[in-house]
Amino acid sequence: MASGWNDFCGIIRDNNSIPADMRELLILRSGTLNNAAYQWIQHEPVGRSAGLTTEQLLEIRLTPAFLGPVSPKTHLTPALSAAMNFADWVTKAVYVPQPVYDSLKKYLSDMQMVDATATVGGYNFVSRFVVALNVDGKMDTPVPIPR
Structure with a gap:
């Protein structure tokens, strides 16, 4: 199972056309919203x-x-802010309103939009699976705060 799990994550992570910082934001955001400390x-x-x-x-x-950013002094670029909002909608509502989609699309190609959606969707699966089965023993561990 662990081998298959790593293959699944690797396919999403390593065969991705979106910028690495955006890819990781999407993964981290879905983990945060799903309370997946391990992720x-x-x-x-x-x-x-x-x-x-x-x-x-x-x-x-x-x-x-x-x-979105809680302060006008956001440290996220406009593209990363759009990606975070997109991740919120995919993770929490599944349905993505057209303006949310369009706000990210202006930074990404059609293929990159597919990759962004696959990344959020795939890592929502990962985080929900890990948390639901307590695979890592961290079901009750809060997501860490970066230092």
């Missing part, structure tokens, strides 16, 4: 290596769903 713990260092800053990680981790 955050695994991907925070990857996100940092992809260029996400501590300030950006704090926004990804602490901003309530559907609110």
Whole structure:
């Protein structure tokens, strides 16, 4: 099972046309919204290596769903803000309103939109699976706050 799991994650992560920082934001955001500490713990260092800053990680981790940046002094680029809003809708509502889709689409090609959707959808599956079965023993562990 672990081998298949790693293959699934690798296919989404490694065969992806979206920028690495956006990919990791989508993964981290879905993990945050699904209370998947394991997913955050695994991907925070990857996100940092992809260029996400501590300030950006704090926004990804602490901003309530559907609110976007809580401050006009956001540390997220417009593209990353659009990606976070997109992740919120895919994760929490499944249905993505056209304006939300369009706000991300202006930064991505058609293929990249497919990859962004597959990333959020795939990692929603991952986080929900890991949490529901308590695969990692962290079901009751809060998602860490970046330092």
